[in-house]
Amino acid sequence: MEGIAIMTSGGDAAGMNPAVKCAVEYSRSLGYKPFLVFNGLRGLIDDNIEEAKPSAVSGIMHRGGTVLRSSRSKRFFELESRQVAYENLQRHGITKLIVIGGDGSFRALNQFYEDFKVPFAGIPATIDNDIPGTDYCLGVDTALNMIRQNVDSIRDTANSFSRAFVVETMGRHCGYLAMASAVTSGAEICMVPELEYDLDSIGERLRRQLEEGRNFIIAIVAEGCNMSDYLTRWIHDTLKMDARLTILGHIQRGGSPSVRDRLMAFKFAVAAVDSLHRGETSNIMVYRSGSYGTLPIHKVADAHASVDPALVALCKPLCK
Ligand code: F6P
Numbered sequence: 001m002e003g004i005a006i007m008t009s010g011g012d013a014a015g016m017n018p019a020v021k022c023a024v025e026y027s028r029s030l031g032y033k034p035f036l037v038f039n040g041l042r043g044l045i046d047d048n049i050e051e052a053k054p055s056a057v058s059g060i061m062h063r064g065g066t067v068l069r070s071s072r073s074k075r076f077f078e079l080e081s082r083q084v085a086y087e088n089l090q091r092h093g094i095t096k097l098i099v100i101g102g103d104g105s106f107r108a109l110n111q112f113y114e115d116f117k118v119p120f121a122g123i124p125a126t127i128d129n130d131i132p133g134t135d136y137c138l139g140v141d142t143a144l145n146m147i148r149q150n151v152d153s154i155r156d157t158a159n160s161f162s163r164a165f166v167v168e169t170m171g172r173h174c175g176y177l178a179m180a181s182a183v184t185s186g187a188e189i190c191m192v193p194e195l196e197y198d199l200d201s202i203g204e205r206l207r208r209q210l211e212e213g214r215n216f217i218i219a220i221v222a223e224g225c226n227m228s229d230y231l232t233r234w235i236h237d238t239l240k241m242d243a244r245l246t247i248l249g250h251i252q253r254g255g256s257p258s259v260r261d262r263l264m265a266f267k268f269a270v271a272a273v274d275s276l277h278r279g280e281t282s283n284i285m286v287y288r289s290g291s292y293g294t295l296p297i298h299k300v301a302d303a304h305a306s307v308d309p310a311l312v313a314l315c316k317p318l319c320k
Contacts, residue, residue: 003094004276005049007037008066009101009108012253013125013139015261016066019100021057022269023123027098028052030277035094040071040101041108044085049092061262064142064254070101076108079115086116095119096276098269100138102126103300110282110297119281121272122297123265127253130174132303133295134286138268141260143170143252144180150248151185151218158216164235164243166219168228170252176307177252178222179315189219190318191227194307197319203238205320210239217241267292 006023008016024034036056038048050056060067075081089097097120099109106122113120124131125138151167158165167187171177175192182190188206191197206217217235221228228245235243257265268285275283275294283294 001031001033001093002096003035003089003092004032004096004098004273005035005037005089005092005094006052006068006098007040007043007100008068008070008125009040009099009105010070010072011102011126012065012070013127013137014064014142014255014257015138015265016068016100016125017060017063018257018262018265019123019125019138019269020066020068021060022266023098023273024052024057026270027273030273032096033093035092036068039069041073041076041105042071044088045073045075045081047088049088049094062256064256066100072104082112082115085112086118089118097121098123098272098276100125102128102137103131106284106297107301110301113282117281119276121275121280122284122300123268123272124284124286127177128171128174129176130172130305131284131300132305133284133300134288135308136264136287138261138265139253139257140176141264142255142258143177144184145258146252146255147177147181147248148185150246150251151181151187151220154246155185155216155218158218161242162215164217164219164232164239164241166221166228166232166235166243166245168221168223168245168247170248171222171224173224174305174307175222175224176311178220179307179311182220182318183311183314185218185220187218187220187318189217189231190221190315191219191225191231192222192315193224194312195315195319199234201320206239210241
């Protein structure tokens with residue numbers, strides 16, 4: 001029986017567990033022997049690899065994070081470590097890999113493919129939603145709902161106390177989480193790396209609204225702007241309002257996967273197993289303009305992610 005190993009790598013994201021469960025069960029139904037790699041790339045080197053018994057993936061669907069745990073391994077950059085990883089896979093009879101993670105993990109697995117010709121399929125998973133070639137990455141919907149829930153409760157205090165709140169979202173260099181959150185939570189200000197902002201005109205707009213009776217302000221700022229502290233002080237000094245900063249941090253990465261993340265996880269997992277079953281060697285599962293498909297790794301690795309222009313357009317009025 002041919003072995004197929006499933007692993008998670010990089011930042012954890014809600015939806016990883018449903019993807020693991022589905023990949024294990026679907027690959028078994030096609031006649032493969034599924035394996036689990038624990039601790040990400042580090043686990044490949046350290047042989048944290050076990051055959052996936054059905055019990056290992058039961059009761060994991062609703063859990064956030066990754067039951068396989070994850071890592072960002074520097075050792076995998078060394079050929080000697082990759083050689084050890086290859087020997088581990090050979091010993092277990094594993095000939096194919098499914099990696100659930102971000103584009104850095106896909107690039108690492110592609111290097112491994114170039115070294116040892118072990119085919120892999122990548123499932124995009126990161127709350128940052130910054131993997132080129134796909135409109136959606138696992139974890140995004142759950143993170144957005146977590147942010148929405150937090151902003152909704154912050155707004156209660158903002159309104160009760162006539163305060164301004166600056167809420168910082170994650171996303172590394174990508175403003176997707178901040179933009180989608182600003183639009184869907186009715187924020188007054190949105191700052192993201194993708195958009196220029198004009199504090200003078202933001203000030204004029206908000207001063208006018210405050211004169212007309214507005215009593216609170218919500219600003220959503222992407223961490224990649226590095227502007228949260230500054231904006232909080234600016235609101236206090238310029239608009240003469242009590243202003244507070246909330247950095248949501250890792251709260252937005254955890255939590256039980258939403259229905260959307262579970263469904264997307266199943267679709268990506270089935271597509272990944274099918275891709276390997278068809279004999280494809282290094283494809284990434286993608287969801288673009290409403291359709292599922294695959295892209296060769298080089299198309300993902302060599303491209304830049306960009307945020308949906310329609311969403312960017314919705315945010316522009318919040319930057320001026
Ligand atoms: O890539 C996911 C992410 O949560 C980013 O949004 C964030 O910048 C980073 O990981 C945080 O990394 P760490 O968990 O290592 O602090």
